[in-house]
Amino acid sequence: MSSIQKIDRRDFVKLFGLASGGIILGCSVASDSKGFIPIESKKGFHPNLFVHLEENGNVTLIASRSEMGQGIRTSLASAIADELEADWQYVSVVQAIGHEKYGNQNTDGSRSVRTRLEPMRKMGATAKIMLITAAAKKWNVAEVACKAENHFVINKNTNEQIFFGDLVADAAKVAIPKEETVQLKKVEDFKFIGKTLKSVDLKDFTHGTATYGIDVRIPNMKFAAIARSPVTFGSVKSFTKNNAEKVAGVEAIFEMPRLIPPTGKFFGMLGGVAVIANNTWAAFQGKLDLDIEWEKGANENFDSEEFKKILTKRVQKTGKLVPGVRGNVNTAFDTAAKTIEATYHVPFLAHAPMEVPNATAWFQGDKIEVWAPVQDPQTARSELAHFFEVPIENITINVPFLGGGFGRKSKSDFVVEAVAISKKIKAPVQVVWTREDDIQHSFYHATSAQYLKGSIDKEGNLSGWLQRVGFPSIVSSFKPLSDYASGFELNQGFTNNPYAIKNFRLESVKAEANLRIGWMRSVVHIHSAFGINSFVDELAFAAQKDPLQFHLDLLGEDRIIEGKSKFPFNSKRFKNVLTTTAKMANWGEKLPEGHGLGIAIHYSFYSYVATVVEVSVIERKVKIENIWTTIDCGLALNKDNITNQLEGAAIFGMSLALFGKISTKEGAIEQNNFFDYEMTRMKDAPKIHIHIVDAMHEPPTGVGEPGVPVIAPAICNAIFNATGERVRSLPLMDLGMV
Amino acid sequence: MDINLSINGNSHAVQVQEDMPLLWAIRDIVGLTGTKFGCGVSQCGACSVLVDGRLTKSCSVSVLDAVEKEIFTIEGNSENLEFLRQAWTDGNVPQCGYCQSGQLIAATSLLDSIEKPTDKDIDNAMSANICRCGTYTRIKKAIHTAVQLKNQTL
Ligand code: FES
Ligand code: FES
Numbered sequence: 001m002s003s004i005q006k007i008d009r010r011d012f013v014k015l016f017g018l019a020s021g022g023i024i025l026g027c028s029v030a031s032d033s034k035g036f037i038p039i040e041s042k043k044g045f046h047p048n049l050f051v052h053l054e055e056n057g058n059v060t061l062i063a064s065r066s067e068m069g070q071g072i073r074t075s076l077a078s079a080i081a082d083e084l085e086a087d088w089q090y091v092s093v094v095q096a097i098g099h100e101k102y103g104n105q106n107t108d109g110s111r112s113v114r115t116r117l118e119p120m121r122k123m124g125a126t127a128k129i130m131l132i133t134a135a136a137k138k139w140n141v142a143e144v145a146c147k148a149e150n151h152f153v154i155n156k157n158t159n160e161q162i163f164f165g166d167l168v169a170d171a172a173k174v175a176i177p178k179e180e181t182v183q184l185k186k187v188e189d190f191k192f193i194g195k196t197l198k199s200v201d202l203k204d205f206t207h208g209t210a211t212y213g214i215d216v217r218i219p220n221m222k223f224a225a226i227a228r229s230p231v232t233f234g235s236v237k238s239f240t241k242n243n244a245e246k247v248a249g250v251e252a253i254f255e256m257p258r259l260i261p262p263t264g265k266f267f268g269m270l271g272g273v274a275v276i277a278n279n280t281w282a283a284f285q286g287k288l289d290l291d292i293e294w295e296k297g298a299n300e301n302f303d304s305e306e307f308k309k310i311l312t313k314r315v316q317k318t319g320k321l322v323p324g325v326r327g328n329v330n331t332a333f334d335t336a337a338k339t340i341e342a343t344y345h346v347p348f349l350a351h352a353p354m355e356v357p358n359a360t361a362w363f364q365g366d367k368i369e370v371w372a373p374v375q376d377p378q379t380a381r382s383e384l385a386h387f388f389e390v391p392i393e394n395i396t397i398n399v400p401f402l403g404g405g406f407g408r409k410s411k412s413d414f415v416v417e418a419v420a421i422s423k424k425i426k427a428p429v430q431v432v433w434t435r436e437d438d439i440q441h442s443f444y445h446a447t448s449a450q451y452l453k454g455s456i457d458k459e460g461n462l463s464g465w466l467q468r469v470g471f472p473s474i475v476s477s478f479k480p481l482s483d484y485a486s487g488f489e490l491n492q493g494f495t496n497n498p499y500a501i502k503n504f505r506l507e508s509v510k511a512e513a514n515l516r517i518g519w520m521r522s523v524v525h526i527h528s529a530f531g532i533n534s535f536v537d538e539l540a541f542a543a544q545k546d547p548l549q550f551h552l553d554l555l556g557e558d559r560i561i562e563g564k565s566k567f568p569f570n571s572k573r574f575k576n577v578l579t580t581t582a583k584m585a586n587w588g589e590k591l592p593e594g595h596g597l598g599i600a601i602h603y604s605f606y607s608y609v610a611t612v613v614e615v616s617v618i619e620r621k622v623k624i625e626n627i628w629t630t631i632d633c634g635l636a637l638n639k640d641n642i643t644n645q646l647e648g649a650a651i652f653g654m655s656l657a658l659f660g661k662i663s664t665k666e667g668a669i670e671q672n673n674f675f676d677y678e679m680t681r682m683k684d685a686p687k688i689h690i691h692i693v694d695a696m697h698e699p700p701t702g703v704g705e706p707g708v709p710v711i712a713p714a715i716c717n718a719i720f721n722a723t724g725e726r727v728r729s730l731p732l733m734d735l736g737m738v
Numbered sequence: 739m740d741i742n743l744s745i746n747g748n749s750h751a752v753q754v755q756e757d758m759p760l761l762w763a764i765r766d767i768v769g770l771t772g773t774k775f776g777c778g779v780s781q782c783g784a785c786s787v788l789v790d791g792r793l794t795k796s797c798s799v800s801v802l803d804a805v806e807k808e809i810f811t812i813e814g815n816s817e818n819l820e821f822l823r824q825a826w827t828d829g830n831v832p833q834c835g836y837c838q839s840g841q842l843i844a845a846t847s848l849l850d851s852i853e854k855p856t857d858k859d860i861d862n863a864m865s866a867n868i869c870r871c872g873t874y875t876r877i878k879k880a881i882h883t884a885v886q887l888k889n890q891t892l
Contacts, residue, residue, distance in 0.1 A: 280762055
């Protein structure tokens with residue numbers, strides 16, 4: 001795992017351009033990434049987490065994660081501060097740049113806290129020991145006679161105290177204590193971990209002074225907009241500059257070829273026609289004035305409505321068997337008291353982060369510098385090295401604030417575009433996507449169809465479960481002709497179905513990709529949770545059982561399923577979030593006329609989540625009244641941040657359930673902007689009630705994504721409860737229910 | 739053309755295209771980047787500013803419409819904005835923070851016109867602003883908090 005080293009100050013100055021004295025500790029944490037995006041192998045000791053103590057008392061964490069609203073910087077800093085016994089007001093965070101020296105910076109898979117917590121704590125504890133050693137020497141007492149508290153070391157015998165900052169110079173000379181001797185605090189003694197801490201970035205956020213990618217300004221930089229083919233992977237047949245050239249501020253217009261990524265990695269770029277200007281607006285205007293004839297290519301007839309019909313047909317027939325069969329579903333169906341079947345749909349979705357994709361790049365022959373809101377700077381860096389043939393060590397990626405990511409900003413196509421343009425115009429340039437670009441050229445959350453068949457035996461218990469799924473695979477973005485869902489995708493809710501069902505069978509059907517497919521906040525869990533929770537609700541109704549009790553029965557006896565990971569599945573924790581949420585929502589009590597409650601549970605990113613939604617339906621129009629969510633995410637590092645994440649997840653889930661739909665006609669995306677790809681707004685926002693299970697002795701698990709998948713099925717189950725109408729195809733807007 | 743923009747009490751002599759929306763003049767020409775681009779078509783409120791005290795989507799008005807008027811952005815200071823900032827901080831409102839400039843300006847405009855807004859007033863005033871991170875619950879609460887903070891101080 002981790003081992004901690006003092007970092008030579010000269011090295012540090014080189015790494016970070018910081019030139020102050022003090023103690024710098026670094027440690028190296030192995031990433032548990034099993035993603036299929038290769039990240040260069042690291043040889044030897046490359047610290048990737050740093051903490052810097054200065055003589056003025058300041059404690060700075062060099063954060064190796066992109067900040068995109070999950071409050072990661074704050075959470076990780078709190079772990080150091082806690083073990084260090086620091087005063088929170090001295091603690092701050094700076095963002096590391098994209099360089100393999102700082103480790104895997106990818107902010108995906110709700111992984112940050114899971115992998116970084118213990119190393120952070122150890123660094124804090126190590127620094128504390130060094131400060132105590134220095135103080136003990138000064139007082140000429142044993143170290144055990146000293147303790148650290150609130151940024152001071154205190155002599156327990158005399159109550160004398162020395163400020164941390166005044167000990168830094170001496171402590172810097174102390175040898176790093178052996179890892180085995182570094183003791184971590186007991187959970188009960190935490191001062192910051194698990195408590196409510198304010199984001200370290202609030203001042204900037206409320207004064208407009210936080211620099212997001214789109215706010216980066218470099219002397220003499222240009223601005224660029226790109227017209228891309230409406231049909232995915234189409235190319236420019238011909239174009240005329242038309243009036244674009246006459247737009248004041250436009251300086252250059254040229255064609256950009258598509259860059260096709262090598263099989264298995266990277267994202268490349270779509271190509272098109274670039275308009276370079278001396279301000280963003282002129283570039284946008286110039287783009288609108290272009291007259292381009294497109295070579296539409298292989299996807300020109302792609303029609304998402306047709307595709308929905310095709311997928312629906314396919315899931316009705318036997319598909320490819322997915323390993324993990326239990327018992328025999330056919331026998332279960334043949335001997336059942338009742339069988340039911342249903343088919344569910346979720347459309348394509350786009351992330352639409354508030355800050356559009358953008359990147360600023362400066363190509364300088366043998367080196368490249370980039371400033372971009374990327375979730376995965378290291379893949380971006382490897383990708384640039386590949387396409388522009390610049391040695392990787394000469395490529396620097398600076399990560400400013402991200403105005404939301406949700407998975408879109410881990411695909412660095414927009415960075416490649418900026419570098420390609422900078423190379424051509426020999427000047428620094430910022431590529432800015434319009435909102436229309438963002439909605440029409442995303443890496444979409446895959447559309448899906450699922451067929452489910454289940455049987456109820458004479459006792460009213462679920463006896464058989466057959467599920468067939470079809471959705472274009474994310475792998476298709478890396479390996480063309482990947483026409484079936486991959487194992488890692490099926491493992492997001494389908495193969496790891498948590499229910500104790502005796503007869504279980506899963507099949508997968510063909511689903512080609514005609515758009516770029518990518519991952520979006522909680523990924524495949526969005527459709528797996530929708531299908532499974534909707535169907536369980538249908539089964540409960542068929543069995544004439546209360547859905548809550550039916551879920552509990554399905555979860556069965558307390559079971560622990562050891563997987564390959566460090567986080568075994570524990571059905572008891574799952575049942576606990578379920579009953580807790582039901583209690584919060586007064587499940588079972590009589591509701592006003594036209595109101596209904598729906599329940600959904602889902603296990604993702606190793607966290608257990610249950611949600612109850614209350615809707616009211618008047619003349620078939622749905623209003624979401626209340627959302628109650630409980631999460632068990634193990635050790636809750638920063639409770640208020642987790643609450644904020646889950647409130648946000650509820651809104652995100654609502655947006656996709658009510659409005660989320662990307663559709664195509666003749667290969668082109670039909671939606672344009674927020675007026676036809678709508679978002680939940682304040683007036684539609686329900687009351688949201690979040691509960692975090694006290695599980696401080698369990699390792700921390702994901703919080704950014706697990707709150708999303710449960711929302712859509714809980715809403716639809718609530719609609720059924722209120723009206724008897726079953727929604728099997730999202731979004732509600734398409735059904736006239738919004 | 740050469741014009742003068744008065745932003746947060748400071749005068750800026752700038753050269754712009756006459757059809758340029760105020761947003762881009764503020765961001766790219768004057769260089770104040772706190773006001774954000776989110777949609778460009780008056781749908782998200784990220785670009786909200788006050789022009790002579792009126793809540794304005796700066797992406798959708800020409801820069802010429804703001805000449806000889808007082809423009810107020812998130813970088814500015816006003817009594818109501820200060821209370822709102824305090825309430826935003828107390829309530830730990832932002833997630834990614836990107837929409838919050840626009841949210842704070844819209845909330846400032848609300849408090850400038852209604853001293854003690856109800857939930858309904860807040861829904862009406864704030865529904866032109868999208869927060870993709872979903873911080874609505876906190877925004878609503880923080881607006882009430884700001885009113886309380888103000889009453890305590892006055
Ligand atoms: S950018 Fe002006 S309303 Fe969205
Ligand atoms: S805080 Fe991220 S969009 Fe509002």
